[in-house]
Amino acid sequence: MLNWLQRLGRGALDNFAGLGRASLFLGHTLSGLPSVLAHPRRVIAQLHSIGVLSLVIILVAGLAVGMVLGLQMYNTLVDFGAEASLGPAIALTLVRELGPVVAALLFAGRAGSALTAEIGLMKASEQLSGMEMMAVDPMLRIVAPRFIAGVLALPLLSAIFSAVGVLGGYFVGVGLLGVDDGAFWSQMQSRVDFYDDVLNGVIKSVVFGIIVSWVALFQGYDTVPTTEGVSRSTTRTVVYASLAVLGLDFILTALMFRDV
Amino acid sequence: MSEMTGSSETLVQVRGLKFSYGRRVIFDGVDMDFLRGKVTTIMGPSGTGKTTMLRMIGGQLRPDSGQVHVDGQSVPELSRRQLFELRKKMGMMFQTGALFTSMSVFDNVAFPVREHTNLPEQLIRDLVLMKLEAVGLRGAHKLMPAELSGGMARRVALARAIALDPLMIMYDEPFTGQDPITVGVIMQLIRKINDTLGLTSIIVSHDVAEVSAISDYIYLISNGKVIGHGAPSQLAASGSGWVTQFMHGQPDGPVPFHYPAPDYATDLLDGAGHE
Ligand SMILES: Nc1ncnc2c1ncn2[C@@H]1O[C@H](COP(=O)(O)OP(=O)(O)OP(=O)(O)O)[C@@H](O)[C@H]1O
Ligand SMILES: [Mg+2]
Numbered sequence A: 001m002l003n004w005l006q007r008l009g010r011g012a013l014d015n016f017a018g019l020g021r022a023s024l025f026l027g028h029t030l031s032g033l034p035s036v037l038a039h040p041r042r043v044i045a046q047l048h049s050i051g052v053l054s055l056v057i058i059l060v061a062g063l064a065v066g067m068v069l070g071l072q073m074y075n076t077l078v079d080f081g082a083e084a085s086l087g088p089a090i091a092l093t094l095v096r097e098l099g100p101v102v103a104a105l106l107f108a109g110r111a112g113s114a115l116t117a118e119i120g121l122m123k124a125s126e127q128l129s130g131m132e133m134m135a136v137d138p139m140l141r142i143v144a145p146r147f148i149a150g151v152l153a154l155p156l157l158s159a160i161f162s163a164v165g166v167l168g169g170y171f172v173g174v175g176l177l178g179v180d181d182g183a184f185w186s187q188m189q190s191r192v193d194f195y196d197d198v199l200n201g202v203i204k205s206v207v208f209g210i211i212v213s214w215v216a217l218f219q220g221y222d223t224v225p226t227t228e229g230v231s232r233s234t235t236r237t238v239v240y241a242s243l244a245v246l247g248l249d250f251i252l253t254a255l256m257f258r259d260v
Numbered sequence B: 001m002s003e004m005t006g007s008s009e010t011l012v013q014v015r016g017l018k019f020s021y022g023r024r025v026i027f028d029g030v031d032m033d034f035l036r037g038k039v040t041t042i043m044g045p046s047g048t049g050k051t052t053m054l055r056m057i058g059g060q061l062r063p064d065s066g067q068v069h070v071d072g073q074s075v076p077e078l079s080r081r082q083l084f085e086l087r088k089k090m091g092m093m094f095q096t097g098a099l100f101t102s103m104s105v106f107d108n109v110a111f112p113v114r115e116h117t118n119l120p121e122q123l124i125r126d127l128v129l130m131k132l133e134a135v136g137l138r139g140a141h142k143l144m145p146a147e148l149s150g151g152m153a154r155r156v157a158l159a160r161a162i163a164l165d166p167l168m169i170m171y172d173e174p175f176t177g178q179d180p181i182t183v184g185v186i187m188q189l190i191r192k193i194n195d196t197l198g199l200t201s202i203i204v205s206h207d208v209a210e211v212s213a214i215s216d217y218i219y220l221i222s223n224g225k226v227i228g229h230g231a232p233s234q235l236a237a238s239g240s241g242w243v244t245q246f247m248h249g250q251p252d253g254p255v256p257f258h259y260p261a262p263d264y265a266t267d268l269l270d271g272a273g274h275e
Helices: A002-031 A033-037 A040-079 A083-124 A127-133 A138-176 A181-191 A194-221 A227-256 B050-057 B080-087 B105-116 B121-134 B150-161 B180-196 B208-214 B232-236 B241-247 B264-274
Strands: B010-021 B024-035 B039-043 B065-070 B090-093 B168-172 B200-205 B217-222 B225-230
Touching: A002 A033, A002 A138, A002 A194, A033 A040, A033 A138, A040 A083, A040 A138, A083 A127, A083 A138, A083 A181, A083 A194, A083 A227, A127 A138, A127 B090, A138 A181, A138 A194, A194 A227, B010 B050, B010 B200, B024 B039, B024 B050, B024 B065, B024 B200, B024 B217, B024 B225, B039 B050, B039 B180, B039 B208, B050 B065, B050 B168, B050 B200, B090 B150, B105 B121, B105 B150, B121 B150, B150 B180, B168 B180, B180 B200, B180 B208, B200 B208, B208 B232, B208 B241, B217 B232, B217 B241, B225 B232, B232 B241
Parallel strands: B039 B200, B039 B217, B090 B168, B168 B200
Antiparallel strands: B010 B024, B010 B065, B217 B225
């Protein structure tokens, strides 16, 4: 019993200590932003590698999700004779919800875990230590550019996800199931609002970008510098980042779409 | 202050250094001097804190008490910015080489130069090729670290460590795990670079023969204390049990072979109680 309490206490303390370190880490990363802006090329290079990592899976998943949405929503809407609303239904689901969330989950699994592994291995092989001894701050040189790149990349990837999803829904709805082509697009145009829907979706994906990049980079930087430590941190990145995205999504949705 | 900074002959001065990892005491009052222009070696069994000492000198770890002065500056008291300024004058070759795996040999050596100077790319190219030539690897500048042997990786790390013409260079176990020819090459390089560039070298090692051949001065540490120091010939002739054990490679003696542990019998009996 005492043992159990002790373990619980130790676990709680460890978690708080970890949270403290993570906050300091974020602060340190943010303090590096000016230096990153002075070297935009570093961000662009990271943006490229992160984008390339995630693009294929985002395209494929976006298309698949859009096609499934087309099928499912058509089946419901057709009962009410409202299949002309298929366009806005698909677009709203994607732009408000599935685009930011699914893209963030895929991003955490693909790019997030890769970032953790990269930084963790740099730590385990003393590359970060070596950099410090060369009077170069790895927080500024390695972490900060990746953070910015991650925060910029996710909204772009979410947008691509949503766009490809709409196309997928269009193929199924208009191409296979015979929904009217003109109605599909014109209804979508009139019912999707730029501020309420598109912008809120973008805000969501920016928040998710911050969270996923933060978790991934922190887990890499804070890793136990052994092979096993790195593999555990990589797993943790995917789990923590995914849970954080889902939890935050609920909160953000509640705040954003109260009276829409 | 002026007294603490030591004579201008001494580049690095360690006084009364104490440090522990948690409850494990690593240093318990260590004094050392590293003279300018000399090759000084820290020797000691595995796990005595040789790497830790280099990290103290480089300011990556702070002592619990005691002083570390480098070039007249008290390292533990420096701000982050001052520390980084000081580190530009230090080169370090890590135990594993610590090359950036995502960069070619050329870019690895160019890295500190690009970070700390605004030299045009043409000049950087000449400079990097010169440093690589000094370690005999100019021909390998296009290779990636994964394509290098362990010995080559260390030589590249050496070229990178001297890229900014530092005042001093620290080598962490430069010979471990190398074939005899590579060991010979690295030994010659350390001595040659020290003498031609006029810098100060600190080596951490437990390879007695190699180190005796190239060092001007040796510190032997064990159990948190300096147990002997002097020129290699003095140490080899020393009458002290500790020093003899180490210099002549005897497995047991005053230096214990075991990591500190509770009594063996108690430990075994305790283990039985757990199941
Ligand atoms: N981060 C750490 N946390 C706790 N203990 C540590 C840590 N790093 C090192 N130690 C302990 O400090 C001691 C000294 O480590 P150090 O790496 O300086 O040894 P070393 O003399 O360089 O050994 P080797 O010759 O094997 O490289 C070791 O006994 C090790 O167990
Ligand atoms: Mg060591």
